[in-house]
Amino acid sequence: MGSRAHAEGDRWSDIDLTFAVADTTKPVAVLDEWAEKLRTQFDGTALFDLAADPITYRVFLLPGALQVDVSVTPTSQFAARGDTFRLLFGEVNDPIAAAPRDNTDAFGHAVHHAVRARVCIERGRALQAEYWISSLRNETLTLASRRAGVQDWHARGAHLLPAETRERFAEALVRSLDPAELSRALTVAIDLLLDESDHAPALAARVENHLRTLTGTPH
Known part of the structure; x- marks a missing residue:
């Protein structure tokens, strides 16, 4: 195998x-x-x-x-x-x-990671913030891979995603531990997650405004 x-x-x-x-x-x-x-x-x-x-x-x-x-x-x-x-x-x-992992479960984990990332940024825990932003991005990558019909386990099909999608996920990479950069990467990662909201529409509808608040752009 x-x-x-x-x-x-x-x-x-x-x-x-x-x-x-x-x-x-x-x-x-x-x-x-x-x-x-x-x-x-x-x-x-x-x-x-x-x-x-x-x-x-x-x-x-x-x-x-x-x-x-x-x-x-x-x-x-x-x-x-x-x-x-x-x-x-x-x-x-x-x-x-x-059985594939439940999409709502993956979305819920991603929301949790987004919240923890913001908390760590506010507390000045830069390395921990980076950890949670990366975890958020990876959960979202799972959902995006499922949408594209490629392997989602450990990002095995990520290289097969459309170029535009890969570029957007690259934008969510943390480039430094500066608080402003951490906030930027978190915002991009949250936007990517919300793009996958149809995987868990009921949960997404309840938490979208909370997520927007984490980026400083509440609706």
Whole structure:
């Protein structure tokens, strides 16, 4: 699975391997065996585990900045959960379509991030303000990607967005920690979010004036 499942990838592509294991097997025990092999044979370093029921992932870093993700799933639940899956051997259950994250939830998180960004600017916490502005921009990028029909997970399809859209998101980047610049970037990011209000019309209608107030332009 991963970028090499249906394409050649490039020198920066990571490697994703997933295995079915007996339902009674402890996933961590299997991943520990992989960790030892990758460490001794390839000088690999385990970075972290991620549990996404029923799948357990372990992420490794190998020399040359090669990322290798190894995951295990109980056999009874082993199935493709996306279009970057290719079965190499064995059997697999019917594909499972993962439910996309709710648009209203994403919009609500973005509103929260906008509020926190303004609070941090007013308190003189520039680095924290930048963090929240970036978080706001990223949530909005998810919504914009869905509108365009490209992959929204971790901005994987952002490069496929229309040039005008990409340029507008670039304008929301924070260029310095000066309070005026932070406020400018926040205003652009909020405008971008409001452009995506049809993803969550009821919520957007209730919070639009609050968001405008954060930019100094209440309606």
